[in-house]
Amino acid sequence: MRNSKTFIRMSGLGGQGVVTAAHILGVAAVKSGLKCTVNPFFGAEKRLAPTESYVRIAAEDIWERGEVLFPNIILIFHPHVITLGKCYTMPFFAGLQQGGKIIINADRPLDLREEELARLRGLDAEVYYVPATQVAVEAGGTALSTNIAILGALLAVEELVSQEAIRDAIAERFGGGKFVASGTTAVLDDVLKSKFDRLAQLIEKNMAVVAAAGGSVSQYHFGV
Amino acid sequence: MAGLQREVDPEYLFSGVPRRQVFITGSEAVAEAVKRANADMAIAYPITPQSESMHLVGDLFAQGYLKDYYRGENEFAVMAAVHGASLGGGRVFTATSGPGTLRAMEMFPVWAGSRQPIVCAFMCRGVSLPPSIQPENIEMAMLLDTGMLMFHAEDAQDLYDLILRAFVIAEQPDVHLPAGVFVDGFFVTHTRSAVALPPDDLKLPAYDPRRAPVPTFDMETPPIRIVRDPLLNKSNFISYSANASWHQEIVAAAERARKHIRRYMGGLLEVEDPYAKIFLAASGTAVSQSREALKVLRSEGIRAGLIKIKSVRPFPTEEIVAATAHAELIVVPEFNIGGWLAREIKAAIDNNRRVVGGPRLFGGMTMPTELIVNEVRNALDWSGAKRPDLRAGI
Numbered sequence: 001m002r003n004s005k006t007f008i009r010m011s012g013l014g015g016q017g018v019v020t021a022a023h024i025l026g027v028a029a030v031k032s033g034l035k036c037t038v039n040p041f042f043g044a045e046k047r048l049a050p051t052e053s054y055v056r057i058a059a060e061d062i063w064e065r066g067e068v069l070f071p072n073i074i075l076i077f078h079p080h081v082i083t084l085g086k087c088y089t090m091p092f093f094a095g096l097q098q099g100g101k102i103i104i105n106a107d108r109p110l111d112l113r114e115e116e117l118a119r120l121r122g123l124d125a126e127v128y129y130v131p132a133t134q135v136a137v138e139a140g141g142t143a144l145s146t147n148i149a150i151l152g153a154l155l156a157v158e159e160l161v162s163q164e165a166i167r168d169a170i171a172e173r174f175g176g177g178k179f180v181a182s183g184t185t186a187v188l189d190d191v192l193k194s195k196f197d198r199l200a201q202l203i204e205k206n207m208a209v210v211a212a213a214g215g216s217v218s219q220y221h222f223g224v
Numbered sequence: 225m226a227g228l229q230r231e232v233d234p235e236y237l238f239s240g241v242p243r244r245q246v247f248i249t250g251s252e253a254v255a256e257a258v259k260r261a262n263a264d265m266a267i268a269y270p271i272t273p274q275s276e277s278m279h280l281v282g283d284l285f286a287q288g289y290l291k292d293y294y295r296g297e298n299e300f301a302v303m304a305a306v307h308g309a310s311l312g313g314g315r316v317f318t319a320t321s322g323p324g325t326l327r328a329m330e331m332f333p334v335w336a337g338s339r340q341p342i343v344c345a346f347m348c349r350g351v352s353l354p355p356s357i358q359p360e361n362i363e364m365a366m367l368l369d370t371g372m373l374m375f376h377a378e379d380a381q382d383l384y385d386l387i388l389r390a391f392v393i394a395e396q397p398d399v400h401l402p403a404g405v406f407v408d409g410f411f412v413t414h415t416r417s418a419v420a421l422p423p424d425d426l427k428l429p430a431y432d433p434r435r436a437p438v439p440t441f442d443m444e445t446p447p448i449r450i451v452r453d454p455l456l457n458k459s460n461f462i463s464y465s466a467n468a469s470w471h472q473e474i475v476a477a478a479e480r481a482r483k484h485i486r487r488y489m490g491g492l493l494e495v496e497d498p499y500a501k502i503f504l505a506a507s508g509t510a511v512s513q514s515r516e517a518l519k520v521l522r523s524e525g526i527r528a529g530l531i532k533i534k535s536v537r538p539f540p541t542e543e544i545v546a547a548t549a550h551a552e553l554i555v556v557p558e559f560n561i562g563g564w565l566a567r568e569i570k571a572a573i574d575n576n577r578r579v580v581g582g583p584r585l586f587g588g589m590t591m592p593t594e595l596i597v598n599e600v601r602n603a604l605d606w607s608g609a610k611r612p613d614l615r616a617g618i
Contacts, residue, residue, distance in 0.1 A: 026416055037416065063513070063516045065590075066411055066509075067590040069590060
């Protein structure tokens with residue numbers, strides 16, 4: 001890790017897996033021996049409503065709780081977060097620390113206002129675009145993997161955790177090892193085994209999404 | 225597996241057995257505690273941010289860890305029903321939040337009045353208009369004088385630990401009072417962090433109602449005899465006298481809880497850097513925020529200690545007086561607008577101009593470390609603590 005502390009804010013729409021992505025990244029960080037806390041934005045959930053989640057990763061204990069107000073990294077899961085203002089945090093880069101990074105899910109660079117670009121330039125921010133939904137559909141076969149594509153892009157830009165750790169976290173999140181380990185009867189074993197076959201496929205598809213997303217990230221050049 | 229759990233000595237469960245670290249939410253930590261609590265019954269009524277924890281407790285019932293579980297009609301009904309279950313001799317658990325707490329308010333002094341060791345988790349949230357489901361702990365101020373024991377958990381680890389300890393302390397024959405375990409909603413309930421747990425094949429010893437200082441539900445014996453045939457209807461001296469003397473006994477029972485809190489919780493408060501002249505004093509999530517602020521203060525060369533208040537009722541009056549004997553400044557950050565903790569501390573110590581109540585965050589706002597640091601910086605300028613020669617004139 002480049003910094004001893006990395007604070008991440010993820011902004012997206014309800015149903016895109018913003019909270020799940022934070023969960024998976026958090027579990028991967030813990031599996032990598034790092035300290036981590038993960039929390040969603042505190043609100044009633046509904047589909048397509050603004051959604052935020054926060055991940056704090058550090059080498060030392062993290063006590064701070066609540067929203068990440070001053071992130072190093074901002075992940076934007078949907079262009080509407082910016083273009084329609086579907087976001088709890090306005091503007092979408094509020095609080096970004098000097099030299100911070102932003103990854104935006106969009107097929108092409110968004111038409112940001114000149115004053116926004118100027119402020120991002122002033123922060124020495126690195127802005128990246130990744131067509132995460134497209135990657136998820138093509139490599140994973142479902143737009144539901146958009147969140148995993150965003151994580152793939154994140155790993156390509158900042159090596160917070162290994163792909164292996166992400167793989168383990170996905171396996172744990174979707175009911176792999178934990179249930180198998182506690183299965184005690186033959187019947188349960190059989191049920192879980194069949195589930196595991198599907199799970200193995202789910203993991204491989206998602207890891208393909210991680211790899212494809214990593215290759216699809218492009219940095220935005222501000223020009224002068 | 226529920227059927228394979230073994231009853232062990234509470235202290236063995238609390239600190240005698242190796243723990244395994246898991247990465248879970250505060251709501252999941254509640255379920256992990258109830259799983260090992262050997263509880264007989266839980267009754268739920270959902271309210272954000274409490275819903276997930278009582279849902280998970282419902283799953284425990286399905287897995288055989290509880291003898292009974294159901295959803296009540298509303299929070300008042302739930303608090304009345306757990307009262308009945310406790311009067312009948314059961315170990316019971318429930319949880320609620322903000323408006324649910326207020327809706328059920330009438331029952332809390334009743335729990336204390338009938339000396340029932342009910343454990344309730346309060347996932348504190350906003351209660352005012354405009355509607356807020358967000359974290360703040362003003363409801364704690366409203367419960368301070370209900371007679372129940374009140375413990376404030378800092379994080380998911382505390383929440384797990386305090387629920388189990390609350391059962392053991394509340395059920396002591398010389399205490400036998402309800403206990404509330406409070407936590408700041410969302411900041412803890414919905415936050416995933418590292419929690420160390422003992423094996424789940426261990427549980428607390430069963431509650432033994434025969435050790436209780438009041439008999440189990442019996443319509444012919446006090447205090448239930450009094451409830452059924454209220455003295456207050458008679459409007460004579462004996463009715464005032466009965467209530468007054470019993471009331472004193474409830475307060476005395478809470479006083480007697482202190483020794484058990486010291487034994488099972490390691491004290492009513494914790495002090496970090498006891499010789500510091502400046503302290504941050506807090507409870508709940510404000511303690512965590514204060515720990516981050518201390519890192520910043522220390523990096524700026526400002527030496528400050530931390531007082532973490534774990535037991536709000538009984539209040540650690542003696543401990544606070546001792547811990548702040550040489551303090552020049554005590555900053556009290558809180559997640560509520562009323563500043564009830566600052567009031568409590570001001571009432572406990574002498575020269576209470578040393579206490580600065582703030583920052584106060586509410587309505588769900590996060591407490592940035594910078595606000596706490598600024599409060600200390602501003603107070604140092606105001607009190608002149610940076611310049612002892614000026615302070616002498618105050």
